[in-house]
Amino acid sequence: MSIQYRVAFGKNDEAVDGPDDAEVVVTIAAGDASLGASVAFMQGKLKSTGSTGVLLAALSNGSAAAAISRLALRP
Incomplete structure (x- = not known):
């Protein structure tokens, strides 16, 4: 199960x-x-491509939230 996370700060x-x-x-x-x-x-602000099952597993176990939070805090 591999996931790439992208946090967009601008174009x-x-x-x-x-x-x-x-x-x-x-x-x-x-x-x-x-x-x-x-x-x-759930609000449609997090977009994904690929297997929804893999995404739901990452949301459930907290790994998605951790990765997104870490990327959003970039210097």
Whole structure:
């Protein structure tokens, strides 16, 4: 199960974590990262491509929230 997380700070300005050939690519705007990953997903602010099952597992175990929070705090 591989996931690439992308937090967008602006056009062509993203913090990225994860392999380029990931099963799932998750994208969220930096301003929405404070909502929490599950809430952002339910509100349609967290976008993903790939297997929804893999994404739901990451949301459930907290790894998505941790990765997004870490990327959103970039210097």
